[in-house]
Amino acid sequence: MALVTFMSDFGTEDHYVAAVKAVAHKMGPETHIIDISHEIYPSDIGHASYVLKSVFRDFPTGTVHLCAIDMNSREPSKLVAVQLEEHYFVGYDSGLFSLLSDQPPTAMVELSTNDLNGSTFLAKDLLAPAAVALANGQKISELGKPLDVLKTLYARQLKVTKREISGNIIRVDHYGNLITNIVHSAFETIMKLNGEKPYEVCFGRERSRKIHSAYHEVESGEYFILFNSNQQLQIGINKGNASELLGLHLDAPVIINFQL
Template sequence: MALITFTSDFGYSDHYVAAVKAKILSQEPQATIVDVSHGIEPFNIAHAEYVLGSVFRDFPEGTVHLAAVDTNGSKYGKYHAAKYKGHYFLLADNGLLSLLTDGQPEVVVELHADFPLMPFPAKDLLAPAALYLSKGGELEVLGERTQHFKQLLNRQLRLGDHAISGHVIHVDRYGNLITDITRDSIETIAHGRTFTVHFARETVGRILPNFTQVDDGDCCCIYNSLGQLCIGINKGHAAELLGLGFDSQVDVRFYPGS
């Protein structure tokens, strides 16, 4: 039986997470459910994409990812099961699928629902479908194939000969600012040149191994484990202290010579 991961915007103060798990475990007590996060900001598709998109590839192929974020986001009550790079996804038609798969899932089906506008679709529709897929079930049994699902676009980097312009795509719980600028993009443009990172009114000229390489309260840049450029303050909350947040602009500028 394949793993089931569970990501939601349900939080931790209500019974919703337990109710979805109970639905699965009451039918299959041996099911393995791995919590990714239930702290996704309510209805925040970009937050869900960053969190689940950062980790789903680390799970074995065949893993089923139940993404109960903004589950009532479609007024038409549409829900999908999809396959992408050997993984399965169950989620509402709210644009999250397009972000997770760059708009190119291999197979998408619209789930059959007896009552499309149900009050708790994560429990009553997505959970049973997740269990079915985890047991090796076929996508096509769950619904009709479709190519119609809500499309959202991830922000694209602006790359030039002497600069990269990107944005903050996530603020983690420590206040660190994660950007869509990657180590690969910087090294591709740099060709050995020096560069500086610009954000707010700050300029940083080095990428350090981790935040502890500067004094407490000082700002620095690192690459995280995913190779993304991150801005942080050692023992401080960078987002609050710098006045930056989701979608704030970050630039990397390159200079002649080495």
């Protein structure tokens, strides 16, 4: 049996997470469920995509990811199952799955809601059973009718020239670290084109000519800049909250200027 991960915006104060897990274990007593997060901001697809994209490839291929986050919209979303990069995803057609990979899905189906009798808890009544079915080896094609296209959202794109990499803060994490969409591969490419010439990282009122390799390279209360484990440029303050102390938040620009 494959693993099932579970991510939602349910929080942990109510019974919702337990109710979904109860159904999953009732249908598949040996189902092994790993929680990714239940503290996704309500209906925040950007937050959900960042968290899921950061971790889903760490799980074995064949893992089923149950994603109970929908957009705050008047129009109800379809419920879908998607096969992508040899993983399975079950959730709302909210645009979330379009933000996870540059690769196209290898299979997509729309889950049937005909037998739900007006359910108001679709994560429990439909998504959990679908996830368990996939984990038990049922073919994705047997879960619903084929789907030609998913809802598509577009993430902020880097602007890259020989002189500049222009990005944005895409996530402020639990510690107040500022995570950007500037990736190490883009930085390395421009550095090689420029012959390893000096550069300057600009954010808010700050300017830095150094990218660090570890947090502890700076003293307590000082900021650091490094490429994190996901190879994204991250700005933080050693033993402090960078977002609060630097006054920078989601979407704020971060620019690397190269001297030619």
